[in-house]
Amino acid sequence: MTALYVLDVPENTAVAKVAAEAGAAVGKVGPYFEITADGPIVVDRRATGCRHAVWYSCVAGVAGGRIVQHDKDALRVDPA
Numbered sequence: 001m002t003a004l005y006v007l008d009v010p011e012n013t014a015v016a017k018v019a020a021e022a023g024a025a026v027g028k029v030g031p032y033f034e035i036t037a038d039g040p041i042v043v044d045r046r047a048t049g050c051r052h053a054v055w056y057s058c059v060a061g062v063a064g065g066r067i068v069q070h071d072k073d074a075l076r077v078d079p080a
Contacts, residue, residue: 002065004035014048041077
């Protein structure tokens with residue numbers, strides 16, 4: 001299982017919402033959103049409405065996978 005951790009602050013709420021709409025499970029671990037999936041986690045930046053500074057600083061951690069794309073278009077975490 002792949003997990004992406006994003007700090008639960010108003011600027012990052014859209015990241016968790018878009019991930020959930022794409023099929024990932026979203027839960028909470030302490031002050032973080034835990035976004036999990038059996039396969040890759042893909043979040044479309046344009047769908048989140050995040051500014052670039054917020055987008056590039058949203059990742060707090062990754063478990064069971066690695067970030068293979070984090071650019072102006074999307075954030076993709078593939079299973080390890």
